[in-house]
Amino acid sequence: MARESLLIATLVELADNLVDNYDVIDVLTVLSDRCVETIDVDAAGVMLASPGGELQFVASSSESMRVLELFQIQADEGPCVDCYRSGEAIVNYDLTEHDDRWPLFTPRALAQGFRAVHSLPMRLRGRTIGALNLFRTHQGPLGVDDVAAAQGLADVATIAILQHQSSLDSRALNEQLSNALNSRIIIEQAKGMISQATNCDMDEAFGRLRAHARNHNEGLTGVATRIVEGKLATNEVDFPLPPKLTK
Amino acid sequence: MATDRLIDIFALMAQHEREDPHGMSLCEVAAEITELSGAGIAITSSGENMTRLCTSNRLAGVLMNLEITVGEGPGTDASNSGLAVDEQNLDLSENSRWVIYAPRALAAGAQAVFGFPVRIGAVRFGSLSLFRDEPGPLSELQSSDAYLMASVIARAVLAMQAGALRGGLSGELEGQSNFDFSVHQAAGMVAVQGSMTVKDALVMLRAHAFATNKDLSTLAASVVSRRTHFDQGVGTWTEEKVGP
Structure with a gap:
């Protein structure tokens, strides 16, 4: 599919998702997946600021530890932190050009095979609430169209945080941010339980959570909460379907 | 990334800990950082029973006793629902969700009450309640401070349940990320x-x-x-x- 068609399909899919009582983490994960499919990047993820101003990871196109680690480091330093603080996009930042801007982040990102990073602000009425982070394994600049598409997706992510709040009241926003970040913690707790009980790794555990949520038309957070509270046994969590055979 | 506000909270905790190493200063810190009339922290034990961890002053103590006695109020709702509770004017809340609590809290001197869940993921530790002797909403800063304080309290309660001493909590929590x-x-x-x-x-x-x-x-x-x-x-x- 051409990029434009993919983008339109993505926006329609997200708009569809935003109608019902949707799960914020689920929508932001879909958004991260679509970033990788529609823009020339290899990994994407969303970090949100807690009401106290700490950046925390909420969703990514990959749940592998190597990618999650790069978000974990960014609680302290990295492109998302700089982008969040300044409210300005960081585009086409070449990690191979040696400098000491991010002494913790850069060597880890390079070790994971990433060569370039981008971070786009998630802004709402003058307040930056987080950042969309894009990683590339190869060098070379992202085109103007790609950057515009990425910022559009970051704006959709921002809308997703508001979760059917009609008012943009700052207190309501604090509540949404706090709940989104706590949802991510619930999901990590449930991933740990599934991983231990069924001897799988963390990304498989996440895949099962997601499959179960989809199959039973439940939110990701709701499924994870039931697991942590002992109301859904880990061996009753669905498995994802095997990947479709594509041409 | 310890933000400026988090550093303020830990500095305030450390100051209280130096003055009274055996005291429980979290409620005083919550009331001071949010500049409200009082604060109370309740711990939820198994079976959803609430017990008092601390209160910042007499009014907060009275409200906490009232809430535990009648079994309803901002802390109870926040803890049970996992959502923040906001009652900006108890006087106007004739159809209050708290039939018994609201008039008595008013009589005790509270005009506005707020409740925040104290939790780590799906694990519920209890609630933070904040009170004011005047009606009205929380400011933007008070609101974000309250959420920040609730997250500090969650980690403090966890540390204490694991055996940390009250006088060393600020040192234990500093440098720890909320989301690892x-x-x-x-x-x-x-x-x-x-x-x-x-x-x-x-x-x-x-x-x-x-x-x-x-x-x-x-x-x-x-x-x-x-x-x-x-x-x-x-x-x-x-x-x-x-x-x-």
Whole structure:
């Protein structure tokens, strides 16, 4: 599919998702997946600021530890932190050009095979609430169209945080941010339980959570909460379907 | 990334701890940082019973007793629903959700009450209640401070349940990230290893980190990479030797 068609399909899919009582983490994960499919990047993820101003990871196109680690480091330093603080996009930042801007982040990102990073602000009425982070394994600049598409997706992510709040009241926003970040913690707790009980790794555990949520038309957070509270046994969590055979 | 506001909170906690090493200063810190009339923290034990951890002053104490006695109020709702509760004008709330609590809280001198859940993921520790002797909403800063304070309280309660001393809480929490995904994954893993709740697993992890003088993140990473696990049969921790 051409990029434009993919983008339109993505926006329609997200708009569809935003109608019902949707799960914020689920929508932001879909958004991260679509970033990788529609823009020339290899990994994407969303970090949100807690009401106290700490950046925390909420969703990514990959749940592998190597990618999650790069978000974990960014609680302290990295492109998302700089982008969040300044409210300005960081585009086409070449990690191979040696400098000491991010002494913790850069060597880890390079070790994971990433060569370039981008971070786009998630802004709402003058307040930056987080950042969309894009990683590339190869060098070379992202085109103007790609950057515009990425910022559009970051704006959709921002809308997703508001979760059917009609008012943009700052207190309501604090509540949404706090709940989104706590949802991510619930999901990590449930991933740990599934991983231990069924001897799988963390990304498989996440895949099962997601499959179960989809199959039973439940939110990701709701499924994870039931697991942590002992109301859904880990061996009753669905498995994802095997990947479709594509041409 | 300890933000300026978090640094303010820890500095205030440290100051109270120096003045009274055996006291429980979290409520005073909550009231001072939010500049409200009073604060109370309730702990939810098994069976959803609320008990008082601390209150910042007389009014907060009266409201806490009232809430525990009548079984309704902002802390109860916040803890049960996991959502923040906002009652900006108790006087106007004729159809209040709290038929018994509201008139008595007003009579005691509170005009506005707010409740925030104290939680780590799906683990509920209790609630933070804030009061004011005038009606009206929280300001933007008061609101974000309240959420920040609730997250500090969650970690403080966890540390205390794992044996940390009251006089050293600020030191324990400083430098700790609220969101270290390996800690939360490890809590889920240990819950299964020891057939216990995730809450107990969090406390066990924290206590083991204290006992072995390890950083909680380091211990959690070791659990996630399956080098350390909780052995339910003997009720102890086992550490695998690394490498051949």
